[in-house]
Structure formats: C-alpha cells, structure tokens
Amino acid sequence: MSLARIKEFLDEADMLIAQHAICISNLEKAIEKGEKFEHKSCHECKFGLEWDSHMAPLKNEFPDELRSLVEKIEKIHCEFHEISMQIDTKNPQPSDRENLDRMEKLSTLLLQNLLAFRRLLNLE
DSSP states (O other), X not given: OOHHHXXXXXXXXXXXXXXXXXXXXXXXXXXXXXXXXXXXXXXXXXXXXXXXXXXXXXXXXXXHHHHHHHXXXXXXXXXXXXXXXXXXXXXXXXXXXXHHHHHHHHHHHHHHHHHHHHHHTTOO
C-alpha cells in the first residue's frame, strides 16, 4: 500500500470536496435561471478522477475496516452525482429542493467519512 499516494489524495480532499459545494451552488443557479447544467458522473468530476487514480487501485490492499470505509465513500460520492442527474434545470420540479438538500447532506457525509479514513490511518 502506498501511503504517499493516499496522503497526496487526502491532502487535496478538502479542496476536492469544496468542488461539490460549488456544484450544488451552480446547480441551484442553473435551476433559477432555467439554464443548461453540465452533469458529471462520480468518475468524471475532479474528486472522482483523483479518487480513481489514487485510492481505488489500492482498495483491495486495505485492511477490512479501511476497505469498508473506502467502499462507503465511493457509494456516497456516486449517490451525490446520481441525485444531481435527476435534476433537469430546464424543467424545474418541486422535488429539486429536496434533491439539493440530499446532495448537501451527502457532501457533508463524504467529508466526515474522509476524516474518519484519515484518522484510521493516523494522518491527521
């Protein structure tokens, strides 16, 4: 397991998570203005690209507790993007606000799980 690769990712994680907050804000603005929004999958955003190159290849090398946390982070992250893709900014729906709220909660949960991962590795 390459601790250097993991640390490199975790050092950037806060900035990468901030991109999700920006995504939510941009999505809200696009809904308000009825403008097109370029949705990305969980493997196309900056976080996903970095995750896939730094963390995913190491997943099977982690002890069970860490591997479980990695899988949870992946699931939360992909759910964030799946919810985003349910929003059609050119055709606003009453459920959009609820979906945006769910995305905000998932973003917070993602950060909490990354912090837990960092703690388990003693990289704080």
